[in-house]
Amino acid sequence: MRKLAEWQLALPLALAFASIFLAPLLMLVGVSFFNDDKISQPGFGQWAKFLGDPFSYKVIADTMLLGLKTVCATIVIGYPLALIYLDASPRLQKVLIFIIVMPLLLSVVVRTFAWIVVLGREGVVNTLLMQLGIISEPLRLLQTELGLVISLTQIEMPLMLLPLISVMSRLDPNLRDASSALGASRWRTLFKVIVPLSMPGLVAGCLLVFASSTTAFISQTVIGGVRLIYLPLLIWQQSLVVFNWPFAAVVSLTLLVSVLTVVSALSYLGRRSGGYVHG
Amino acid sequence: MQQAVKANAARTLDVEDLSVRYGTSTAVDGVTLAIEPGEVVALLGPSGCGKTTLLRVIAGFVRQATGRVRVDGATIDHLPPNQRNIGIVFQNYALFPHMTVAENVAYGLRARGLKGPEVEARVTRFLETVQLGGFKDRLPRQLSGGQQQRVALARALAIEPSILLLDEPFAALDRNLRLDMQIEIKRLQRTLGLTTILVTHDQDEAMSVADRIAVMNKGKVEQFGTPVAIYDEPQTLFVNGFIGTTNLMNGRIASLQNGSATVALEAGATIDLTAPAGLGIGAPVLMSVRPEQLTLSSVPGPDAWKIEPGLALPIGAQLVHEARATDGTFLKIIEPRRAVAADAARTYCTLAADARPMLFPRST
Numbered sequence: 001m002r003k004l005a006e007w008q009l010a011l012p013l014a015l016a017f018a019s020i021f022l023a024p025l026l027m028l029v030g031v032s033f034f035n036d037d038k039i040s041q042p043g044f045g046q047w048a049k050f051l052g053d054p055f056s057y058k059v060i061a062d063t064m065l066l067g068l069k070t071v072c073a074t075i076v077i078g079y080p081l082a083l084i085y086l087d088a089s090p091r092l093q094k095v096l097i098f099i100i101v102m103p104l105l106l107s108v109v110v111r112t113f114a115w116i117v118v119l120g121r122e123g124v125v126n127t128l129l130m131q132l133g134i135i136s137e138p139l140r141l142l143q144t145e146l147g148l149v150i151s152l153t154q155i156e157m158p159l160m161l162l163p164l165i166s167v168m169s170r171l172d173p174n175l176r177d178a179s180s181a182l183g184a185s186r187w188r189t190l191f192k193v194i195v196p197l198s199m200p201g202l203v204a205g206c207l208l209v210f211a212s213s214t215t216a217f218i219s220q221t222v223i224g225g226v227r228l229i230y231l232p233l234l235i236w237q238q239s240l241v242v243f244n245w246p247f248a249a250v251v252s253l254t255l256l257v258s259v260l261t262v263v264s265a266l267s268y269l270g271r272r273s274g275g276y277v278h279g
Numbered sequence: 280m281q282q283a284v285k286a287n288a289a290r291t292l293d294v295e296d297l298s299v300r301y302g303t304s305t306a307v308d309g310v311t312l313a314i315e316p317g318e319v320v321a322l323l324g325p326s327g328c329g330k331t332t333l334l335r336v337i338a339g340f341v342r343q344a345t346g347r348v349r350v351d352g353a354t355i356d357h358l359p360p361n362q363r364n365i366g367i368v369f370q371n372y373a374l375f376p377h378m379t380v381a382e383n384v385a386y387g388l389r390a391r392g393l394k395g396p397e398v399e400a401r402v403t404r405f406l407e408t409v410q411l412g413g414f415k416d417r418l419p420r421q422l423s424g425g426q427q428q429r430v431a432l433a434r435a436l437a438i439e440p441s442i443l444l445l446d447e448p449f450a451a452l453d454r455n456l457r458l459d460m461q462i463e464i465k466r467l468q469r470t471l472g473l474t475t476i477l478v479t480h481d482q483d484e485a486m487s488v489a490d491r492i493a494v495m496n497k498g499k500v501e502q503f504g505t506p507v508a509i510y511d512e513p514q515t516l517f518v519n520g521f522i523g524t525t526n527l528m529n530g531r532i533a534s535l536q537n538g539s540a541t542v543a544l545e546a547g548a549t550i551d552l553t554a555p556a557g558l559g560i561g562a563p564v565l566m567s568v569r570p571e572q573l574t575l576s577s578v579p580g581p582d583a584w585k586i587e588p589g590l591a592l593p594i595g596a597q598l599v600h601e602a603r604a605t606d607g608t609f610l611k612i613i614e615p616r617r618a619v620a621a622d623a624a625r626t627y628c629t630l631a632a633d634a635r636p637m638l639f640p641r642s643t
């Protein structure tokens with residue numbers, strides 16, 4: 001009787017989830033199995049067209065690589081930042097957390113356009129490097145993958161830092177002291193104690209950054225331009241420029257499946273190597 | 280098993296005029312302790328008096344504002360914690376949660392560059408020393424509190440430290456286990472001849488485990504001596520009140536002559552005592568006397584004062600009386616039960632024959 005009552009309490013939420021997430025997804029799957037853009041002839045035509053084209057695989061690979069590169073860059077920069085945060089005094093920690101969260105309060109569009117100012121031909125980076133005499137010709141940063149990874153790293157950084165910091169600051173500070181008293185160097189303590197124990201936060205951060213950067217349509221198109229083609233741009237072109245909804249649905253589902261695959265692989269690897277998860 | 284771990288040469292530990300400040304507050308204030316080789320010293324004091332901070336300075340986690348720490352005469356202040364070779368057991372044990380018991384114990388050995396079979400052998404030896412031979416592959420969270428503590432102890436001992444520091448090691452254990460662990464730690468410490476500092480806020484624990492006790496209050500060491508000296512001859516009012524129970528009675532010094540003082544108690548009696556230094560005639564004093572050093576009597580006298588008897592509670596082999604003196608002081612008197620005659624007229628209180636009351640200056 002009680003079980004039934006509790007189950008019933010969850011019903012409204014379940015219905016909401018079903019109507020908001022499940023129904024559109026099913027419609028997407030349905031639409032992808034039509035051959036024509038009028039959605040009148042059912043068939044596998046669009047899937048065959050997409051999967052038969054080598055270009056599709058290049059776009060999928062580029063998108064996944066973009067995500068992985070961004071994940072790597074956020075780890076390389078974010079992990080030391082998290083360690084600095086951990087060592088900071090409580091006052092400094094408050095300032096740091098504000099700086100970390102601030103980008104989330106700004107619209108992605110604003111942040112992306114800020115990067116155009118920074119990376120452009122006559123942008124901050126090029127002006128500075130030229131004035132310092134390090135380069136004579138402006139570097140091409142906009143509409144390159146490098147520029148895109150740089151901006152995505154900054155844009156997605158909070159998604160790496162927040163879970164990382166939240167897990168790290170829950171670690172018992174005595175563990176570091178214990179390691180050190182037992183004779184371990186700082187590096188040994190880092191790799192044998194802190195990294196394994198912060199693994200849950202690191203994995204969560206990687207998943208968020210990966211999922212977010214592979215689907216960051218605005219940043220990808222504004223900074224990457226039309227020369228760099230990723231799955232989200234393809235979806236936008238097919239659905240809102242060419243109005244080929246079935247094909248757009250095929251690309252969307254491909255993006256979804258690819259992201260889910262990498263995300264599951266990441267979290268599986270994280271659990272294997274980390275070994276320890278709170279609980 | 281006693282022979283399984285050989286004793287290494289015990290070290291002296293000297294703490295000299297050590298102070299630690301956090302911002303404007305002083306957590307440790309000019310502490311000096313000279314600890315003999317193989318000695319167990321208890322740091323005893325109320326919560327927040329700076330015991331852990333002192334331990335953390337010795338281990339190298341906190342830098343002192345002033346003062347020095349010496350092991351065998353050589354200062355260690357310039358050494359980072361990982362080069363001090365000091366074993367520490369934390370209050371919460373701080374076992375590495377992602378490592379098995381064996382990996383925890385092996386951690387310090389691996390950090391020292393030991394490999395394979397040698398590590399294995401030492402881990403086995405020290406786990407057997409703490410009677411956890413069969414628990415190698417467990418994770419810390421699969422152990423009870425007492426077992427976790429033993430792992431922490433084995434981990435600290437495995438590196439063969441020169442000094443052992445224990446921060447409230449028994450606080451989280453239940454009573455029976457606590458006694459077992461106290462005995463075990465004492466036994467191991469003896470076998471290894473390890474100079475040991477034990478932090479505690481439990482006076483019984485300090486009394487039973489330590490060779491000497493340093494009583495701390497507000498960052499200062501108030502008294503450093505053997506348990507007997509601390510109990511029988513507390514040097515300050517704080518030590519007096521913190522160790523054991525005591526009765527405090529108001530009085531004034533009535534006369535002083537060649538080393539002896541006569542104290543007039545407000546309860547209405549005069550007591551002859553050894554004169555404390557620095558107190559003149561008429562100085563207000565507090566006389567402190569342990570409950571077992573008071574006795575009830577039916578005869579009035581110059582050194583007996585009138586009381587109003589209260590409850591009498593038999594506790595074990597003793598009878599604990601409550602009484603109220605005429606100046607309003609509540610007294611606690613403990614007598615052996617057999618000595619008590621069923622005599623309702625015992626309305627006077629006096630010092631027992633072997634009483635050693637202490638005098639402290641009183642601010643009025």
Ligand SMILES: Nc1ncnc2c1ncn2[C@@H]1O[C@H](COP(=O)(O)OP(=O)(O)O)[C@@H](O)[C@H]1O
Binds near residue numbers: 328329330
């Ligand atoms: N990291 C710290 N920052 C600021 N104050 C501290 C810190 N650690 C301890 N203190 C203060 O120093 C004093 C002594 O603390 P502690 O050594 O932990 O006492 P105990 O172990 O005797 O309970 C306390 O008043 C405590 O608030």
Ligand SMILES: [Mg+2]
Binds near residue numbers: 327330331332
């Ligand atoms: Mg403490």
